[in-house]
Amino acid sequence: MTTTNSLQQAFLQTAYPIGGHGKRNIQVLKEALNHYEDELDSDQYGKGKVIEDFQAEMAAFFGKESAVFFPSGTMAQQIALRIWCDAKGVKRVAYHPLCHLEIHEEDGLKQLHHIEAVLLTDEDKLIRLEDVRELKEDIACLLLELPQREIGGQLPDYEELEAISSYCREKGIKLHLDGARLLEILPYYQKSAAEICALFDSVYMSFYKGIGGIAGAVLAGDEAFTQESKIWKRRHGGDLISLYPYILSAEYYFKQRQSKMGQYYEEAKELAERYNHCHAVETLPLLPVTNMFHVHIHVPKEELEAILIAMYEACGVGLTAYLRESDESSCSFEVSLGDRYGHIPKQVLGDAFEWLDQTLRARVE
Numbered sequence: 370m371t372t373t374n375s376l377q378q379a380f381l382q383t384a385y386p387i388g389g390h391g392k393r394n395i396q397v398l399k400e401a402l403n404h405y406e407d408e409l410d411s412d413q414y415g416k417g418k419v420i421e422d423f424q425a426e427m428a429a430f431f432g433k434e435s436a437v438f439f440p441s442g443t444m445a446q447q448i449a450l451r452i453w454c455d456a457k458g459v460k461r462v463a464y465h466p467l468c469h470l471e472i473h474e475e476d477g478l479k480q481l482h483h484i485e486a487v488l489l490t491d492e493d494k495l496i497r498l499e500d501v502r503e504l505k506e507d508i509a510c511l512l513l514e515l516p517q518r519e520i521g522g523q524l525p526d527y528e529e530l531e532a533i534s535s536y537c538r539e540k541g542i543k544l545h546l547d548g549a550r551l552l553e554i555l556p557y558y559q560k561s562a563a564e565i566c567a568l569f570d571s572v573y574m575s576f577y578k579g580i581g582g583i584a585g586a587v588l589a590g591d592e593a594f595t596q597e598s599k600i601w602k603r604r605h606g607g608d609l610i611s612l613y614p615y616i617l618s619a620e621y622y623f624k625q626r627q628s629k630m631g632q633y634y635e636e637a638k639e640l641a642e643r644y645n646h647c648h649a650v651e652t653l654p655l656l657p658v659t660n661m662f663h664v665h666i667h668v669p670k671e672e673l674e675a676i677l678i679a680m681y682e683a684c685g686v687g688l689t690a691y692l693r694e695s696d697e698s699s700c701s702f703e704v705s706l707g708d709r710y711g712h713i714p715k716q717v718l719g720d721a722f723e724w725l726d727q728t729l730r731a732r733v734e
């Protein structure tokens with residue numbers, strides 16, 4: 370067994386894993402389906418009450434004309450960008466160098482759609498209005514990922530978003546929101562989803578991140594855009610004969626957790642403070658702006674794995690199941706808070722972070 374495996378196993382055995390909502394097991398689907406009548410008819414190839422009602426509900430929530438349910442965000446977003454490129458006759462878009470399309474989709478946008486991507490700004494920064502203004506090439510669409518996951522879930526100020534949105538409108542550039550974690554950003558901005566979405570021409574949101582569903586995504590925009598996205602969904606094989614297990618779980622957990630995002634955000638700030646009080650530890654951002662952040666610990670990976678395993682066994686609190694090596698002397702991991710955190714007794718948390726701090730201090734003394 371490698372150390373990585375044993376870190377994961379030690380994590381799985383803790384009484385109090387910190388992140389997420391709970392185990393991703395069959396119970397998650399059962400709980401959702403139990404909520405609906407046995408007689409409710411399945412959707413069929415994108416049609417039927419179960420899918421159409423939910424799409425209408427989501428369109429209203431986003432303040433958009435129309436919305437389409439997709440099996441995945443990867444499919445929905447490539448399609449959105451394809452539509453905007455075809456409309457302008459320009460096969461070029463711009464986005465952040467660490468956005469999902471660039472680093473997690475095996476170049477789908479380029480391989481399937483032959484769309485070129487201009488990477489804006491440095492990997493560790495947010496996209497600013499200046500970056501968009503300085504673009505030399507003509508682009509059909511600018512994609513903004515809010516929050517920018519790979520840099521700890523950072524967010525630009527609302528004023529900057531408004532400025533980028535007006536600039537894009539002025540220049541005939543479509544603005545697309547990768548809002549995989551759209552609900553999670555609303556408490557920070559103190560805006561409704563519709564107010565944020567009004568700045569964008571098209572919007573995608575995921576149902577299995579902060580919402581905690583099984584899988585699935587929604588893409589919203591004007592009627593012509595969503596009609597075209599349905600055609601592309603069919604071409605991509607995304608029109609499964611029945612999507613209702615995803616739709617019903619999406620709807621159920623959306624309703625369960627929509628109002629909890631403010632709580633997760635407050636808890637993320639509290640937890641980040643606990644981390645930042647520990648020796649050789651800092652969070653990115655220092656003060657979280659959503660329910661997520663990254664933790665950077667200045668200890669070599671193997672050594673830190675051993676410390677964490679000992680901590681999990683001694684305190685019963687699980688911080689992470691994996692570590693990502695940043696360099697020889699430090700590593701990082703992502704934290705994303707959901708229902709679990711609020712159930713951990715404060716005393717247990719306090720003792721665990723005290724243990725971590727003392728152990729990290731003892732290392733260098």
Ligand SMILES: Cc1ncc(COP(=O)(O)O)c(C=O)c1O
Nearest residue numbers: 441442443444469514518547549
């Ligand atoms: C920011 C962001 N965009 C898009 C996606 C793609 O979503 P899906 O897994 O549904 O394809 C993800 C998934 O992790 C994501 O984090």
